[in-house]
Amino acid sequence: MTITITAFERSPDGGKGLARDTRVRWALAEVGAPYQVRLVSSAAMKDPAHLALHPFGQIPTYEEGELALFETGSIVFHIAERHRGLLPDDPHARARAITWMFAALNTVEPPILELVIAKIAEGDKPWRAERLPLVEARIRGRLEQLSARLGDAEWLDGAFSAGDLLMVSVLLRLKPSGIVYDFPNLAAYVARGEARPAYQRAFDAQLPDHAGRPSTG
Numbered sequence: 001m002t003i004t005i006t007a008f009e010r011s012p013d014g015g016k017g018l019a020r021d022t023r024v025r026w027a028l029a030e031v032g033a034p035y036q037v038r039l040v041s042s043a044a045m046k047d048p049a050h051l052a053l054h055p056f057g058q059i060p061t062y063e064e065g066e067l068a069l070f071e072t073g074s075i076v077f078h079i080a081e082r083h084r085g086l087l088p089d090d091p092h093a094r095a096r097a098i099t100w101m102f103a104a105l106n107t108v109e110p111p112i113l114e115l116v117i118a119k120i121a122e123g124d125k126p127w128r129a130e131r132l133p134l135v136e137a138r139i140r141g142r143l144e145q146l147s148a149r150l151g152d153a154e155w156l157d158g159a160f161s162a163g164d165l166l167m168v169s170v171l172l173r174l175k176p177s178g179i180v181y182d183f184p185n186l187a188a189y190v191a192r193g194e195a196r197p198a199y200q201r202a203f204d205a206q207l208p209d210h211a212g213r214p215s216t217g
């Protein structure tokens, strides 16, 4: 069954791989599942046809036969459930890997998204200078905790899993700010994720779709 995902026609990051389609491409590359991509313009994302797939008018979406999914976490989970390689077989290890997927998206990513909002969406607001240090402090607090848990381990809980895929993807959003480099074990963890051949394939796959386009935030 053909898998089709959606991605920005004009990615705001101009090809840095930070748009969430890269997470889905990475998961598909890890399990060796072929897919095709439908690029969607900002206007088309709000059209009824796309809203039928994604009620919030966003990317990515995932279609496979009769199945249509939205929400990156759900899509990566679906891929991990259907293929070997992203979730361990042992039930407890599997439950812990799924816990890390939620932790990445629900606990670590929210303050990182606040930074993006404070810098870009609210970059011209009078409260920016006051708000930025507060947001950065919240991120550092989370990273300290994550860094302490990771310690010297290669991955968060044994072998690489969908939890690591999402956690590395979330931390990659901090590269432009440099904050992640203040935590050497997290920086090395992110580098290990980026060095995976499947990540490289996902990054290379999104590049022609997004590169060379102006950054709008």
Ligand SMILES: N[C@@H](CCC(=O)N[C@@H](CS)C(=O)NCC(=O)O)C(=O)O
Pocket: 018, 019, 020, 021, 045, 057, 058, 059, 060, 070, 071, 072, 073
């Ligand atoms: N929680 C959603 C967030 C999706 C999301 O924010 N997508 C961004 C691209 S990375 C988007 O479509 N932004 C355009 C918009 O919201 O109009 C997920 O994880 O899939």
